[in-house]
Amino acid sequence: MTGPSEPQGDRSRGGGRPTGGQRGERPGRRGEGTSREGRFGADRRDRRPVRPAVDLPRHVAYQAIAAVHRDDAYANLVLPAMLRDEGLTGRDAAFATELTYGTLRHTGTLDAIITDAAGRDVQRIDPPVRDALRLGAYQLLHTRVPAHAAVSSTVDLVRTVGPGATGFANAVLREVATRDVDGWVAKLAPSAETDPIGHLALAYSHPQWIVRAFAEALGGDLGETARLLIEDNERPPVHLCARPGLADPVELADEVGGAPGAFSPYAVYLSGGAPGELAAVAEGRAHVQDEGSQLVANVLATAPLDGPDGRWLDLCAGPGGKAGLLGALAAQRGARLTAVEVAEHRARLVTQATRGLPVTVLNTDGRTVGADPKLPEGHFDRVLVDAPCTGLGSLRRRPESRWRRRPSDLPPLTRLQRELLTAALRAVRPGGLVGYVTCSPHTVETHVTVTEASRRAGFPIDFVDARPLLPAGMPGLGDGPTVQLWPQRHGTDAMFMALLRRG
Ligand SMILES: C[S@@+](CC[C@H](N)C(=O)[O-])C[C@H]1O[C@@H](n2cnc3c(N)ncnc32)[C@H](O)[C@@H]1O
Numbered sequence: 001m002t003g004p005s006e007p008q009g010d011r012s013r014g015g016g017r018p019t020g021g022q023r024g025e026r027p028g029r030r031g032e033g034t035s036r037e038g039r040f041g042a043d044r045r046d047r048r049p050v051r052p053a054v055d056l057p058r059h060v061a062y063q064a065i066a067a068v069h070r071d072d073a074y075a076n077l078v079l080p081a082m083l084r085d086e087g088l089t090g091r092d093a094a095f096a097t098e099l100t101y102g103t104l105r106h107t108g109t110l111d112a113i114i115t116d117a118a119g120r121d122v123q124r125i126d127p128p129v130r131d132a133l134r135l136g137a138y139q140l141l142h143t144r145v146p147a148h149a150a151v152s153s154t155v156d157l158v159r160t161v162g163p164g165a166t167g168f169a170n171a172v173l174r175e176v177a178t179r180d181v182d183g184w185v186a187k188l189a190p191s192a193e194t195d196p197i198g199h200l201a202l203a204y205s206h207p208q209w210i211v212r213a214f215a216e217a218l219g220g221d222l223g224e225t226a227r228l229l230i231e232d233n234e235r236p237p238v239h240l241c242a243r244p245g246l247a248d249p250v251e252l253a254d255e256v257g258g259a260p261g262a263f264s265p266y267a268v269y270l271s272g273g274a275p276g277e278l279a280a281v282a283e284g285r286a287h288v289q290d291e292g293s294q295l296v297a298n299v300l301a302t303a304p305l306d307g308p309d310g311r312w313l314d315l316c317a318g319p320g321g322k323a324g325l326l327g328a329l330a331a332q333r334g335a336r337l338t339a340v341e342v343a344e345h346r347a348r349l350v351t352q353a354t355r356g357l358p359v360t361v362l363n364t365d366g367r368t369v370g371a372d373p374k375l376p377e378g379h380f381d382r383v384l385v386d387a388p389c390t391g392l393g394s395l396r397r398r399p400e401s402r403w404r405r406r407p408s409d410l411p412p413l414t415r416l417q418r419e420l421l422t423a424a425l426r427a428v429r430p431g432g433l434v435g436y437v438t439c440s441p442h443t444v445e446t447h448v449t450v451t452e453a454s455r456r457a458g459f460p461i462d463f464v465d466a467r468p469l470l471p472a473g474m475p476g477l478g479d480g481p482t483v484q485l486w487p488q489r490h491g492t493d494a495m496f497m498a499l500l501r502r503g
Pocket residue numbers: 293315316317318319320321322323340341342343346364365366367386387388389420
C-alpha cells in the first residue's frame with residue numbers, strides 16, 4: 001500500500017504519532033529520495049527538471065493548489081492554463097479539476113483532520129508537504145479513489161516535493177484513512193447543540209464568520225444554512241445567457257446540448273464542456289453568466305418606468321456580464337447603455353463583451369458622477385450598481401476565496417458600496433430607477449448599505465418591490481421589497497437586489 005522504500009516504523013516513534021515534515025526539516029534522510037528518481041529518466045544530481053513520480057492529473061492538481069497557497073493565485077485562472085500546458089483533456093482534466101477544487105474547498109476541514117492525524121498543527125508542516133497531504137486526505141475522504149492509491153500516490157508526490165517527509169506523509173495518511181469524513185467530523189467538530197456555528201464550520205469547511213453571516217441572512221435557520229454550505233462545496237453549474245434579439249434560448253439549448261433555464265427567460269443550463277469554445281459565445285450570441293445575474297439585470301431593465309427610458313447606466317460594469325445583457329435589451333428598446341469601470345483591463349473586457357451593442361464604455365471612477373461631464377447628475381433613467389463586494393454569494397465558483405476573505409474586508413468595501421450607491425442615486429433622474437446588486441448575502445453589504453445610502457441621499461427614495469418583477473412562481477423570495485437569491489433555493493449564486501426609485 002505504501003511507497004516502496006517507506007518503512008512503517010515512523011509511526012512507532014513519537015508515541016505512535018507520525019514524525020517529520022515540520023517546517024525547516026531538511027530532506028535527505030537516509031534511504032529516502034533515491035528509489036524512484038530515475039523513473040522518468042532524470043536524476044536529481046544532474047539538475048535537469050525531474051518529472052514528478054506521480055500521474056499527470058495529480059501532479060497538475062498539486063501544482064495548482066501550491067500556486068494558490070504560495071503565490072496567492074486564483075485556481076480558476078491557474079488551473080486552466082496548467083491543463084492546457086500539460087495537454088490534459090477529457091477525464092484526466094476533469095479529475096485534476098475535481099482534485100484541485102475539492103481540496104481547496106475542503107481545506108479547513110482537511111487541515112483540522114491532518115492536525116489531529118499528525119499530532120501537530122498543520123501550519124507547522126512544510127508548505128509543499130502540507131499541500132500534498134491535503135490532496136491525499138481529500139482523495140481519501142471525498143473521492144472513490146482506493147485508499148492504497150490515495151496514500152501511495154501522495155507519498156510518491158512527497159518524494160519529489162519534500163523528500164525528507166515521505167515516512168511522515170505515509171503515516172499521516174494512514175491515520176487519516178482510519179475514519180471516513182463523518183467519523184472525523186464526529187471526533188473533531190464542536191457539539192451542534194452548544195456551538196452550532198462551530199459545528200457547521202468544521203463539518204462543511206467554511207470559516208466561522210462566514211457561517212455566522214449566512215445564518216443571519218437566512219434568519220437563523222441553521223438547517224438551511226447547512227444546505228447552503230453543502231451547495232458551496234459542489235461543482236457549480238454553468239449557465240449561458242442567450243442574448244435577447246441575438247439568440248433564442250430553446251434553440252441555443254439544442255445547439256449546445258443544454259437545457260433552457262428554470263427562471264431567467266434567457267438562461268441555458270450547460271451540462272459540461274468548455275463554454276468558451278462554443279460558437280454561440282465566440283459569435284456574441286450568448287455569454288457565460290449565472291442565472292441569478294441575468295435575473296437581477298432583467299428586473300432593472302423591465303421594471304415599470306414613467307417618462308423617458310433611453311439612458312441606461314451600469315456604474316460597475318467589469319468584466320461586462322450584466323452590461324452584455326443590458327446592452328442587448330437596450331438595443332431592442334432603442335436605449336443606450338453607458339458602462340463605467342474603474343479598472344483599465346476590466347474596462348477593456350467590457351468593451352469586448354459589448355461589441356456590436358449600443359454601449360459606451362467609460363474607464364473612470366463611478367463616484368465621479370456630477371464631476372465628470374459624461375456622467376451628469378439627474379441624467380439617467382435606469383442605473384445599475386453591481387457593487388464590488390466580498391463575493392460570499394459565489395463561493396462555489398472560487399474555491400479558495402472563503403479562506404482569503406476576512407471580516408476586515410467589510411468596512412472598506414461597505415464604504416465603497418455606499419459611495420457608489422450614493423453616486424447612482426445622484427445620477428438617476430427624478431422618477432428613475434436604481435438597482436443595487438451584490439453577489440453577497442452579508443447583511444452589512446446588502447440591507448445596511450442600502451438603508452444607509454438611501455437615508456443620506458438628500459432626496460426621497462422609495463423601495464420598489466422587486467419580487468413581482470421576477471418570474472411567476474419563483475419560490476422563497478421572502479417578504480420583499482428586496483430579493484435575495486440562493487444556491488440552495490434557486491440554483492443561482494446568492495445575488496441580492498434592492499430596487500430604488502428616486503422621488
Ligand atoms: C461585482 S463587479 C461587477 C460585475 C459586472 N457587473 C458583471 O456583471 O460582469 C464590480 C466591479 O466594480 C468595479 N469597481 C470598483 N470600484 C469602482 C469604482 N469606484 N467605479 C467604477 N467601478 C468600480 C470593479 O473593478 C469590478 O469590476
